[in-house]
Amino acid sequence: MGDEEQAGGSRRAGPTWLLRQLQTAMGDAETALARRLGIGPTDLAAMTHLTFAPTPIGPRELSGRLGITPGATTELVDRLERAGHLERRRDTVDRRRVQLHASTATLAEVSGALGPLLAALDAVAAGLDAHDRDVVTRYLGDVLAAYEGFARPDLA
Template sequence: MAQRLGLRAVDHTAVNHVLTAEPPIGLFELGHRLGISSGSATELVARLERAGHLERRRDGHDRRRVALYLGEETLTRVLGELAPLFAAVDDAAEQFTEAELAVMGRYLRLVAERMRHFARSDLAGSSYV
């Protein structure tokens, strides 16, 4: 995807974090996720903003907070690049019964929840059940 969008690896990673963050993240959180200093994060966001990949928007409830969002053109390009993959995944899903899909869905929700929990805590090296 990075090559298709003409992005460097760190730029692509930043765009991916902004795209998938829920709720939207700000500059400090992005820097933390990327393991870079606040100055480097500021420079990165400014560069991606100038290129139209990111937008900064004030929070509707807390005007002091600025959240990062994908630029409209970049979002359209990402979705366009992913459209064939989405179609292939839909085709693959048609190969299974509703009951099989329900079991897989339950499994994937549990895995995603465990991954989010792992990302929020220091579980490295500990047993996780």
């Protein structure tokens, strides 16, 4: 039986069903954060990519990650730069390339806005014993790998 099968008229709250509920709650939290920052959802998605990319990204890569045209990306980057949310910097190796970076002020603003949520999540994790924390960490790592595998361009 799957997580979403009806059992006596009620849904089972298994891991997959709870992950789907979590996705909805995370989307709601992102909407709330965007509203608090005074930006739209695409702007927030762009800022998220810039903040969490393992290496700095440029406009072309941002365009691909967001699935929007290069022209729309230019408008987006210009808008975020005017609002003080991001900075364009020349690549130190290839001066022709531009890197996009979240501004220090925006990072501080986001950190402040997310502080209560992150503290609540830390408290949840602190309530787990070492064994349960290891199990949850392994499970979430496997879930992350599944999502990353699904999102790979060669699977699209």
